Amino acid sequence: MAVWLTDGQYRIVQAVCARLIPTDQDPGATEAGVVDYIDGLLGAFSFDPPRIWAGGPFSGRTGGDGAFASFHRLGPLDELAWRTRIEGSRGLPEREWNGPVRGLQEIYAEGLDRLGADFADAGGDEQDRRLRADEEFTRQVYGHACEGMYGAPEYGGNRAGLGWAYIGFEGDVQPRGYSDEEVSGP
Amino acid sequence: MTARDFDAIIVGSGPGGSTAADVLTAAGWSVVVFEKGRNHLIDTGDPTRLSTDFSNDEIKFMIRHFLGPDPLLEPRTFRREESDGDRTHVGEVNNVASTVGGGGPHADGKVPRFREDDFRMLSEWGPVEGASVADWPIGYEDLEPAYAEAERLIGVAGEAGANPFAAPRSGPYPMPPGPPMYGALITSDAAERHGWHPYPAPTAVNSVPYDDRPACNNCGFCAFFGCPIHAKGDPVASLRRALLTGRAELRPETFVSRIMVRDGRATGVEYRGPDGQARTETAGHVIVAAGGMETPRLLLLSGLEHPMIGRNLMFHLQTYVMGALPVRVHGHKGRSVTHVHDDFVVPDAASLAAAREAGLPWFKGGMVEHAGPAHPILEAKLAPWGPGHKDAMRRSQMREHLWGFCMQGEDLPQPSNRVDLDPSVRDVRGVPALRVTYRPHAHEQAASAYYGPMMEDCLRTAGAEWALTYAAPGAFDPVPMSRHVAGTARMGTDPAHSVCDPWGRLHDVPNVVVADSSLFPTGAGYGPTLTLVALAIRNMGALAPHRGG
Numbered sequence: 001m002a003v004w005l006t007d008g009q010y011r012i013v014q015a016v017c018a019r020l021i022p023t024d025q026d027p028g029a030t031e032a033g034v035v036d037y038i039d040g041l042l043g044a045f046s047f048d049p050p051r052i053w054a055g056g057p058f059s060g061r062t063g064g065d066g067a068f069a070s071f072h073r074l075g076p077l078d079e080l081a082w083r084t085r086i087e088g089s090r091g092l093p094e095r096e097w098n099g100p101v102r103g104l105q106e107i108y109a110e111g112l113d114r115l116g117a118d119f120a121d122a123g124g125d126e127q128d129r130r131l132r133a134d135e136e137f138t139r140q141v142y143g144h145a146c147e148g149m150y151g152a153p154e155y156g157g158n159r160a161g162l163g164w165a166y167i168g169f170e171g172d173v174q175p176r177g178y179s180d181e182e183v184s185g186p
Numbered sequence: 187m188t189a190r191d192f193d194a195i196i197v198g199s200g201p202g203g204s205t206a207a208d209v210l211t212a213a214g215w216s217v218v219v220f221e222k223g224r225n226h227l228i229d230t231g232d233p234t235r236l237s238t239d240f241s242n243d244e245i246k247f248m249i250r251h252f253l254g255p256d257p258l259l260e261p262r263t264f265r266r267e268e269s270d271g272d273r274t275h276v277g278e279v280n281n282v283a284s285t286v287g288g289g290g291p292h293a294d295g296k297v298p299r300f301r302e303d304d305f306r307m308l309s310e311w312g313p314v315e316g317a318s319v320a321d322w323p324i325g326y327e328d329l330e331p332a333y334a335e336a337e338r339l340i341g342v343a344g345e346a347g348a349n350p351f352a353a354p355r356s357g358p359y360p361m362p363p364g365p366p367m368y369g370a371l372i373t374s375d376a377a378e379r380h381g382w383h384p385y386p387a388p389t390a391v392n393s394v395p396y397d398d399r400p401a402c403n404n405c406g407f408c409a410f411f412g413c414p415i416h417a418k419g420d421p422v423a424s425l426r427r428a429l430l431t432g433r434a435e436l437r438p439e440t441f442v443s444r445i446m447v448r449d450g451r452a453t454g455v456e457y458r459g460p461d462g463q464a465r466t467e468t469a470g471h472v473i474v475a476a477g478g479m480e481t482p483r484l485l486l487l488s489g490l491e492h493p494m495i496g497r498n499l500m501f502h503l504q505t506y507v508m509g510a511l512p513v514r515v516h517g518h519k520g521r522s523v524t525h526v527h528d529d530f531v532v533p534d535a536a537s538l539a540a541a542r543e544a545g546l547p548w549f550k551g552g553m554v555e556h557a558g559p560a561h562p563i564l565e566a567k568l569a570p571w572g573p574g575h576k577d578a579m580r581r582s583q584m585r586e587h588l589w590g591f592c593m594q595g596e597d598l599p600q601p602s603n604r605v606d607l608d609p610s611v612r613d614v615r616g617v618p619a620l621r622v623t624y625r626p627h628a629h630e631q632a633a634s635a636y637y638g639p640m641m642e643d644c645l646r647t648a649g650a651e652w653a654l655t656y657a658a659p660g661a662f663d664p665v666p667m668s669r670h671v672a673g674t675a676r677m678g679t680d681p682a683h684s685v686c687d688p689w690g691r692l693h694d695v696p697n698v699v700v701a702d703s704s705l706f707p708t709g710a711g712y713g714p715t716l717t718l719v720a721l722a723i724r725n726m727g728a729l730a731p732h733r734g735g
Contacts, residue, residue: 020571028576053252056241057414068241075224075439075460077614081256097612098261098276128572138571146566151245167579168586169518169562172242174414177403180365183520186513 004043004105005035012112013038013141015120019127020138020145026166029145037148037157038141042105044086049073052082054154061161062176068154111137192218192435193733195455195469197442197484200288201340201715202702203475204421205722207428208339210473213730217428218435218467220457223254223285225438226412227422233429236399236422240291240412244563247411253292254284259614262479263621264665267602272609272621279622280501280666282477286438287412289477289669289715290420294409294522295390297342297419297716298553299333301353301531302326304710311533311548317598317627318498320707323679323688324724326353332720332727337388340419340719341396344388351383351528363524364393364402369515369589370525370556376648377527377556380640384527384556390419390715391521397423406518406560443617445472445488445698452698458615470734475701475722478671478714482605482704483620485675485685485692492694494685496606498599498673499622500709501666502552503630505657507641508590509650514582515589517558525556530593530637531711537636544632550596551637552711558589590653591641595634596711598627599673624666626659672714675704690725699729 002010017029017038029035044051053072060066074082080095088103089095114137115130116122122130131138148157150164152172158164164171194210196203199221207217226239246252254260262279265271283292303310305322313319334356337344344359346352363386366374374384391402391413402417416422428434439460446453446466454468474481482496530551533541541549559565565585569578581587608621638655645653659666677700678684681693690705692698701722703714710717 021575022573024573024576026576026580052250053246054241054243055239056243057238058241067238068243072239076462077259077439078224078256080614081259085258097614097616101258142571143567145571146563147245147249150562150566151249152243155245164562166576167562167582172405172407174242174405174407175403177405178519180404182516183365183367183404184371185368 003039003046005039008117009108009112010035010039011120012115015127016115016131016141017145019124019131020142021149027162029149031159032149032157032162033159034145034148034157037151037155038144040156041144042086042108045083047071050079050082051155052078054152058174059152059154059172061171062173064175068152107137107140111141190468190470191454192216192467192469194471194473195220195467196473196475197455198288198475198477198480198702199286199421199425199436200475200477200702201290201421201719202722203288203473204424204428205719206473206475206701206726207434208424209723209726210730211428211431211433213733214433215730215733216433218437220440220442220455221286221436221438222441223283223438225286225436226253227286227291227420228425228429230429230436233426236416240414242405242407242411242414244561248561248563253412255281257281260284261611261613261619263608263611263619265621265623266625266664267623273611275665276611280479280669280671282669282671286436287421287425290422291412291418292410293420293715295418295420296387296523296526296555296713297337297340297390298388298526298712299353300326300710300712300717301351304708307708314547314598314627314629317600317629319598320676320678322707323677329717329720329724330356332723333716335723336716336719340390340423341392342388342390342419343393345386348385349383349528351532359388361393361396364389364391364521365404365524367517367520367524369511369517369558372511372515373556373589373591373644373648374525376644379647380644382527382529384525387523387526387555389521389524392417392419402521404520406520408522441615442484443487443615445484447488447490447695450695452695470697471729472698473701474698478674478703479605479620479622481700481702482674483607486607487617490692490694492685494676494683496674497601497604498676499603499605499624499671500597500599500673500706501624502668502670502709502711503595503597503626503634503657503659504668505593505595505634505638505641505655506590507638507645507653507655508558508588509642509645509653510583510587511589511649512651514586515558516586517589518560518585522560523555523557527554530554540636541632544628546629546632549629549633549636550711551633552594552596554641555592555594557592559584561585590645593634593637593641594668594670594711594713595630597709598629599676599708600627605674622666625664631657670709670714672703672706672709675700676707677705678707689728690721699725701725
C-alpha cells in the first residue's frame with residue numbers, strides 16, 4: 001500500500017528500481033522493497049513523527065531494544081527544512097528565504113511522467129533507453145535506490161536486511177560491536 | 187555596574203566552548219552556553235545521563251544531516267577568488283557538525299599534539315611569498331601542561347614514545363591504544379619498509395572504560411557518526427562536568443546573531459531561541475567558540491571592523507592515496523583510523539630540494555592517516571546502475587578492498603583566503619550566510635605532488651594492484667571538505683596584524699575571548715581539536731581570576 005505514490009507511479013518506480021539494482025542470483029531492489037523506501041521518503045510527513053530520522057541507540061538486531069523504529073520528533077526548523085525539501089516551497093514565503101525550492105514530490109511526479117505511463121510494461125532495453133535519456137532524474141532515483149537497498153530497514157527498504165546480506169555487510173552492530181580479533185585479523 | 191545575567195556567555199558547545207564552560211564554572215563563574223544546533227549529547231536535566239540519539243545509521247548521519255547543519259537552512263557560499271563574482275557555489279562548504287558538542291560527536295577522535303616548530307614557523311622555516319607565515323605568540327613548552335590536561339580530561343588513548351617525531355611529553359597517555367585495524371597493520375608494515383615510522387594514532391576513543399564511559403567496541407560507525415555508547419571523548423566529558431556544578435546552563439537551538447558592544451566592551455548578545463523570538467542576554471564576558479568559520483561570521487555580524495577578521499582562513503589540503511588490496515580489509519570493523527605516520531611533517535634534504543624546484547623555500551606535508559572507506563551506501567552511489575551493479579557490490583572494490591592514506595597537508599595562511607558575509611544569500615533566520623573565498627597556495631600543492639607518488643609506491647609495496655591519488659580541494663571540486671578550519675581570528679602581539687592577543691582576547695574588545703581554532707596563526711599538518719582545547723584550558727585558566735570583567 002503506497003504512502004504517497006499513486007498506484008501507477010508506484011509500479012513505475014518499482015520497475016525503475018528493478019533496472020537500476022536488478023535481481024540476479026541475489027535479491028535486487030524488487031525483493032528488498034526499495035520502492036517502499038522511496039515512497040516513504042516522499043510521504044515522510046504522512047507519519048507522526050515524520051519518518052526522517054530513525055531512533056537510537058540500537059536497532060535490536062544485535063541486542064538491546066529495537067529503537068530505530070521510533071522515529072525522532074522534528075524541531076520547527078527541521079520540519080521546515082524537510083517539508084521544503086520534500087514538498088517544495090510552493091510559493092510560501094517562510095520556505096523561500098533564498099528563493100523557490102523544487103520539492104522531491106514534484107521532481108518525482110514530473111520525472112515519472114516523462115518516463116511514461118507504460119514504462120512498467122515496456123521491455124528492458126526500452127526501459128534502459130528512457131532512463132538514459134533522462135540522466136538527471138535517473139541519477140536522483142538511483143541515489144535513493146542505493147539508500148533504500150543498503151540503508152537501515154526501518155526506513156522502508158532493505159527488507160529483512162537483504163541488501164546487506166548479499167554483500168556480506170552486517171549493518172548496524174551496536175551494542176555487540178566487533179571483537180578485537182575481528183578488527184585486527186584477516 | 188548593572189546586574190548581569192551571567193559571568194560569561196559562551197557561544198558554541200564544541201570542544202572549545204565546552205572546555206571554556208568547564209574551566210570557568212570550576213572557578214566559580216556562572217555561564218550560559220548557546221548552541222545553534224540541537225542537543226543529542228546529554229540530558230540537561232540530569233547531566234549524568236547521556237543521550238541515546240546516536241546510532242549506526244548511514245542514512246541518518248551521512249545523508250539526512252542529523253548532526254546539522256542542514257545546508258538548506260544554513261547555506262554557505264564559496265568562490266575561489268574575487269574575480270569569480272559573488273559566488274560559484276551555494277550549500278555545504280566544509281560543514282562541521284552543528285550540534286551540542288560541535289564537531290566532537292562527528293569526528294573519529296584523532297587528537298595529535300602539534301610539534302615544537304609548528305609554533306614558530308616563521309623563525310624556523312622562514313617566509314613564503316604570498317603567504318602570511320607567522321610565529322605563534324606562545325611556544326609548545328607554554329602549551330605542554332595544557333596538552334597533558336586536555337588528554338586527561340577528554341581521555342586519549344595512545345603510546346608515548348612510539349612516534350619519533352613527537353614533541354616531548356610530560357607523561358604517558360591516559361589510556362593504551364585500542365586494537366589495530368587489519369588494513370592499517372598491512373600499510374604500517376609497508377610504510378616501515380619504506381623507512382617511515384607509523385604509530386598508533388592518538389585517539390580520543392576509550393580503549394578501556396574511562397571517566398564513567400565504556401570502552402569502544404569497534405562498531406565501525408565512527409567518523410561522521412555520533413557514538414551510540416559514548417566511548418568517544420567528544421566534549422561530553424567537559425560539558426557534563428560544567429553542568430554538574432550547577433553554574434552552567436546549556437541552551438540548544440539558540441542562535442547568537444550579534445555581540446552587543448558599547449565603548450569597546452561587550453555587554454552581552456542578541457540571540458534567537460527555538461521559538462524564533464529575538465532576545466538579549468548580558469554578561470561580563472563573551473566567549474566565542476563557534477568554530478573557524480562561524481566565529482568570524484559572528485564577529486562580522488556584530489559590526490566589528492578589524493581588517494584581519496575572517497582572513498588567513500586555513501583548511502587542510504587532503505591528499506588521498508587509495509589502492510585496491512587483494513585481501514578484504516573490512517574497514518567497517520574498528521575505529522576508522524588506528525595508525526598514522528608523521529614522516530611527511532618534517533622537511534628533509536630531499537623535500538627541501540623538491541620545494542626549491544617548485545620555486546618554494548620549503549614545504550611541509552602533514553600527518554598521514556591509514557584508512558579506507560567503510561559504508562555501503564557511499565560505495566553503491568559510486569557503483570554503476572544496471573547489470574553491473576550487483577557484481578560491483580559483491581566484489582566491493584571500494585568498501586572491502588580500497589585502503590590507503592590521507593595526508594592532512596598543512597595549509598599556509600593567505601590573507602586573500604577568507605570568510606566574509608555573502609552579499610545576498612541568507613540563512614533561514616534571514617541572517618547573511620558566510621562566504622568562503624579560498625584557493626590553495628603553491629606550497630600545499632607542491633607538497634601534495636611530492637608526497638602523493640611516495641604513498642602510491644608504498645601502497646604497491648603493501649600489495650595494491652593499482653593506486654591513485656586525489657587531492658582535495660582540487661581542480662574538479664574546488665570546495666574544501668577537510669572539516670579542519672583555522673586562522674580566521676589569528677592571535678598575536680601586534681594589533682595591526684592579529685585579531686586577538688596571545689590570550690585569545692580581541693585586541694579591540696578585550697572582554698570578548700575567542701576559544702577555538704580561529705586563533706591559530708598557522709595550521710600545522712595535524713587536526714586542530716587537541717590544540718584548541720589546550721589553548722582554551724590555558725586561556726580560560728588565565729581569565730578565571732578576572733570574573734568581574
